[in-house]
Amino acid sequence: MLGPMQTIDPQDELRVYDAYVAGRLSAGLAAGVRTGLFDVLDSDGPLSCAALAEASGLHERGVRAWLAAMQAGQLVQEVGSGDFALTPAAARDCVRNKPGSLAGLIDMEIENFLSPALVIEGLRGGGPCVYGDGDPWAEHAADPAKARAFSDAMHAIACSPALALAEKAPLENARRLLDAGGGSGTISVALARAFPQLHCTVLEIPAVLPHIEERAHEEGLEQQISALQGDLFAQAWPTGFDAVLLSQIMHDWSDDEGARLLRRAYNALNPGGTVLIHEKLIEPDGGPLANALVNLDMLVWTEGRQWSATDLEQLMQQAGFEGVQAQKTYGYWSLVSATRPG
Ligand SMILES: C[S@@+](CC[C@H](N)C(=O)[O-])C[C@H]1O[C@@H](n2cnc3c(N)ncnc32)[C@H](O)[C@@H]1O
Known part of the structure; x- marks a missing residue:
């Protein structure tokens, strides 16, 4: 319904919308780590959108959308005309196998992302629920791959x-x-x-x-x-x-x-x-x-x-x-x- 909007403090005007879209930056970040876009830009950049798509084996249209979002998020910067490179923050924290990089932590988020559905499950049941009903530490004991992913994520966050x-x-x-x-x-x-x-x-x-x-x-x-x-x-x-x-x-x-x-x-x-x-x-x-x-x-x-x-x-x-x-x-x-x- 279109009608007169309630007036609120101008500094709160975009608070809810900005919180809502913040998840997009997080999703783009995780996708860039998992597909290796950050790694390729780090090793081969600066690259054009087409060159980055080819080097990463991804679709050019997708990479263009990703670059636009990451550029606005200050993780990618345009250097020269049409060539993209990582910002210093992304070069340090988004590239795999670099000391102190957060890539391992961000990567784990793909499977165990703090999604609205998961938070709702936690709200209803009181958690923990990241692996369903199972106790997370028991899950790690039973599944070496999960234990390894968790250890790698903790290493990334703790370096x-x-x-x-x-x-x-x-x-x-x-x-x-x-x-x-x-x-x-x-x-x-x-x-x-x-x-x-x-x-x-x-x-x-x-x-x-x-x-x-x-x-x-x-x-x-x-x-x-x-x-x-x-x-x-x-x-x-x-x-x-x-x-x-x-x-x-x-x-x-x-x-x-x-x-x-x-x-x-x-x-x-x-x-x-x-x-x-x-x-x-x-x-x-x-x-x-x-x-x-x-x-x-x-x-x-x-x-x-x-x-x-x-x-x-x-x-x-x-x-x-x-x-x-x-x-x-x-x-x-x-x-x-x-x-x-x-
Ligand atoms: C959040 S991580 C912290 C890891 C590390 N201290 C750090 O700061 O990077 C919690 C750690 O506690 C371990 N842990 C959980 N339950 C445990 C238990 N009952 N006995 C010993 N270690 C346990 C987990 O395997 C995991 O490595």
Whole structure:
């Protein structure tokens, strides 16, 4: 019905429409990663639309539409007349097999995209539901390909934050670190590099153990990184550590389970040891938007949520930790650390 429209604050005029179309940028981004368009532009660019279509084995009309969208999204730029190249941001983050690239993470989104249908499923059932009714970690245990895709995605998302974390982590005097639920060991690699005296034990489910061993071997860090089969909840954690790292672990679990994890971290530590929580935190104003949106991912993937520094501090103090400190590390990431009293 066409009629007089309700007047709203001009700065809110396009808020809903812009939120609605934002998914197109995300879809174009994922399609560009999966079809290799970003890779070809990186290796062979600048290229015309026709040359890019031919080199990628794609339809020229499709590539033209994609270029127009990605150019407006500042992932592609026109250089010279009719030739396209990646912007520096896309060249760093959208190309496969580059250190720090987000391509692995974005690629996983194709199969497990946070679609409206999935969010509705989470809203109705309370999640997790990304693989249907199955528990995601049990699915990874049963399907090595899913476990591998997930480890690769976690590696992609953690590479740059890991380097920044290594610069801020107070581990100068630590000798033994437990990386609980450490994925393929991306953060342990950065910490082992930054602190040559440190040995990192990456505790993981069986499906992920080969990924840790491969990464440690690839990085030449077999002496400093070892994989340990274990269960965060079902088995006792080993003890005698100077530091325990929980990177993107607290946000996977309910508040009660989070409290249990912190008690277990406390018991795994020597007196004077440090717990390190690495998360994308929610600020007092409810933002940033990128971190608040991760709550939807957590809904469909896990039993958890994104934490604020205040909530974490409370939980850490309840577990017996003292001297809680929160600091920003890289982009949306923060480190919250605390000490087991000596
Ligand atoms: C969100 S990922 C975080 C990976 C890594 N810490 C990082 O920040 O990149 C959660 C990890 O916890 C592991 N995990 C899930 N349930 C577990 C359990 N019961 N025991 C041990 N590890 C578990 C998963 O295999 C996965 O690698």
